[in-house]
Amino acid sequence: MGEGAKRRVEKEIATLGDDWIMISYWGVQRGGARRQQGMPPNLTSEDANVIERECSAVRAATPVNRISMQVVSGYGNYQTNCFGTRPSYFDIRRWDAAEGRLFNADDMRMLHKVCCIGATVARELFGPIKPVGETIRINRVAFEVVGVLASKGVGSDGRDNDDVVAIPFSSFERYLAGREVSGTLMAAAKYDHDPATAKQQIRDLLRQRHRLADDEDDDFRIFDRSLTMQANAEATRTFNTLLTTIASISLLVGGVGIMNIMLVSVTERTREIGLRMAIGAAGYQILEQFLCEAIVLCGMGGLFGFAGGWLTSKFVSSYYEWDTVISPWMAGLAVAFATMVGVFFGFYPAWRASQLDPIDALRYE
Amino acid sequence: MSPESPPLIDIADAWKVYHLGEVQVPAVRGASLRVMPGEFVAITGPSGSGKSTFMHLLGCLDRLSSGTYRFEERPIHQLSKLELARLRNQRIGFVFQSFNLLSRTTIVDNVALPLLYQGIKKRERRRRACEMLERLGLGDRLRHHSNQLSGGQQQRVAIARALVTQPAMLLADEPTGNLDTKTSHEIMTLFQALNRDDGITIVLVTHEVDIAGYARRHVAFRDGLIVQDVMQATAA
Numbered sequence A: 001m002g003e004g005a006k007r008r009v010e011k012e013i014a015t016l017g018d019d020w021i022m023i024s025y026w027g028v029q030r031g032g033a034r035r036q037q038g039m040p041p042n043l044t045s046e047d048a049n050v051i052e053r054e055c056s057a058v059r060a061a062t063p064v065n066r067i068s069m070q071v072v073s074g075y076g077n078y079q080t081n082c083f084g085t086r087p088s089y090f091d092i093r094r095w096d097a098a099e100g101r102l103f104n105a106d107d108m109r110m111l112h113k114v115c116c117i118g119a120t121v122a123r124e125l126f127g128p129i130k131p132v133g134e135t136i137r138i139n140r141v142a143f144e145v146v147g148v149l150a151s152k153g154v155g156s157d158g159r160d161n162d163d164v165v166a167i168p169f170s171s172f173e174r175y176l177a178g179r180e181v182s183g184t185l186m187a188a189a190k191y192d193h194d195p196a197t198a199k200q201q202i203r204d205l206l207r208q209r210h211r212l213a214d215d216e217d218d219d220f221r222i223f224d225r226s227l228t229m230q231a232n233a234e235a236t237r238t239f240n241t242l243l244t245t246i247a248s249i250s251l252l253v254g255g256v257g258i259m260n261i262m263l264v265s266v267t268e269r270t271r272e273i274g275l276r277m278a279i280g281a282a283g284y285q286i287l288e289q290f291l292c293e294a295i296v297l298c299g300m301g302g303l304f305g306f307a308g309g310w311l312t313s314k315f316v317s318s319y320y321e322w323d324t325v326i327s328p329w330m331a332g333l334a335v336a337f338a339t340m341v342g343v344f345f346g347f348y349p350a351w352r353a354s355q356l357d358p359i360d361a362l363r364y365e
Numbered sequence B: 001m002s003p004e005s006p007p008l009i010d011i012a013d014a015w016k017v018y019h020l021g022e023v024q025v026p027a028v029r030g031a032s033l034r035v036m037p038g039e040f041v042a043i044t045g046p047s048g049s050g051k052s053t054f055m056h057l058l059g060c061l062d063r064l065s066s067g068t069y070r071f072e073e074r075p076i077h078q079l080s081k082l083e084l085a086r087l088r089n090q091r092i093g094f095v096f097q098s099f100n101l102l103s104r105t106t107i108v109d110n111v112a113l114p115l116l117y118q119g120i121k122k123r124e125r126r127r128r129a130c131e132m133l134e135r136l137g138l139g140d141r142l143r144h145h146s147n148q149l150s151g152g153q154q155q156r157v158a159i160a161r162a163l164v165t166q167p168a169m170l171l172a173d174e175p176t177g178n179l180d181t182k183t184s185h186e187i188m189t190l191f192q193a194l195n196r197d198d199g200i201t202i203v204l205v206t207h208e209v210d211i212a213g214y215a216r217r218h219v220a221f222r223d224g225l226i227v228q229d230v231m232q233a234t235a236a
Helices: A002-016 A045-054 A088-092 A105-109 A119-126 A169-177 A195-209 A226-268 A270-278 A283-320 A328-354 A358-363 B051-058 B081-091 B107-116 B122-135 B151-163 B181-198
Strands: A020-025 A058-072 A077-085 A097-100 A114-117 A135-138 A141-149 A164-168 A184-189 A220-224 B009-020 B023-035 B040-044 B066-071 B092-095 B169-173 B201-205 B217-222 B225-231
Touching: A020 A195, A045 A058, A045 A184, A045 A195, A058 A088, A058 A119, A058 A169, A058 A195, A077 A119, A077 A169, A088 A184, A105 A169, A114 A119, A114 A135, A119 A141, A119 A164, A135 A164, A141 A164, A141 A169, A164 A169, A184 A195, A195 A220, A226 A270, A226 A283, A226 A328, A270 A283, A270 A358, A283 A328, A283 B081, B009 B051, B023 B051, B023 B225, B040 B051, B040 B181, B051 B169, B051 B201, B081 B092, B092 B151, B107 B122, B107 B151, B122 B151, B151 B169, B151 B181, B169 B181, B181 B201
Parallel strands: A077 A164, A114 A141, B040 B201, B040 B217, B092 B169, B169 B201
Antiparallel strands: A020 A184, A020 A220, A058 A077, A058 A135, A058 A184, A097 A141, A114 A164, A135 A141, B009 B023, B009 B066, B217 B225
16 A cells, blocks of 8 residues: 555656746845846746756756636636747646647747647636637637647646646747746756756756856745655655554554464363374474464465455555555565464464373363 | 293383472382283272373373383383384374364374374375274274264274274273273273284273273282282183
């Protein structure tokens, strides 16, 4: 289950494309006054170009400009986030089109009035109608819908990822924003590179481009999901420790139970042990017999427990959409461990049996 | 048996003292006995006379406090627990008053049990157990469990178990104590036949005079001592 939780987090990161790095405008203390928003933007599309070019650990970088606007289709209207960005945005966020296509470099160059809409927007504006090929008006400018983005659902920050209209950056600037308003860049590390390295490279580069002295604070902020991911990993670890502790306690309690059962069994079968000894069983042969019984008992218990665990995890998987992973080595380990519990807790009763005096044992009532 | 052949049992000045806290209770107080191969001996005596303790000593289930015991010339008083177990397994067959069969096991497996401890393969164990049961007239009940049999049949199974290892001696402790008179006599006749036809040495402990009558030699115990040791004509 612990492993399942870990995979779940990893899968979430992979599907949501949550390994992005966001660089945003941030006012800086200068002479006691913080530069407020509305001041000239200090993160431009040129910054994105330079980051992409110079930072070896970065696979893509793009400006992302966002304006909240009323969007109208032939069937309805809806207030949503309009993003102006480059095609590499889809790579950074690992986003694909569910229908139609993503916009591309040609659309950028030719200032095509096209857009890709999120699943929520598609539902609000078109309902059951297929949006691809339809036209929507944003700020009275007509854009053709060329694709519907695959649904990413609600992110762990509570925001609806699908409540979005993505427009080529050049068209966005020309027809909607009117000027460069960039306050935000997005980037992603190369797949085989550490996101922390990418972050550091971006920071160094931007400080240099913004001509910040060594004692000056950054005039931008870099966010990524690594802290959240770390918290997730921490939670998973805590969860695993908890599960392990519970399992250990159960094993201990179960083991003591086994020992009791075996002691009762030895007591109940004292006469049998006496007889076996009288007809020539050596002490070690009695020990072997009872140890084997304990091991078989625990081994069977282990198998049943594994079967039960397997069913439970299937149940959990199907009802709570929580992937559980059953690794073969874990199953083997579980049964082996149960058997070891059998050896450990079965030994004392078996040893007691082997030390019985045959005469006393035979007379035992 | 030629008179020169060594005795099967040669126990001399045997003492067995139990320690109950501070008190020492001597159960056997210097008993000596020789039994030749092929003899049929009945040990009698009232309860508390030490006859049961003496039988445990003979059966290598217990150790002497002092004295010497040689069984087939082996010095029993010097052997280890493991060696005693091996000896009981291979040379001595036990028959008990309460049969002591494993009730959840078929009678074949009951009879084959001593062979298990000799490390004999399963098929061979089964074969020898079946053979022995057939000899004792239980060939039609091989797959039965012991609790499905009558007392006399159960004691026959116990005898088969005692004989399956082809021991030098059969030790029977009140073998008829839980049986009715008719079955008792059947069992005793069987013992007699085994002694007469197969030459198996039998030592029988009983407090019933008519049961002891099946044996040729009578050894009487009283207060931990042998007070009488006589040969006599046998019953039946």
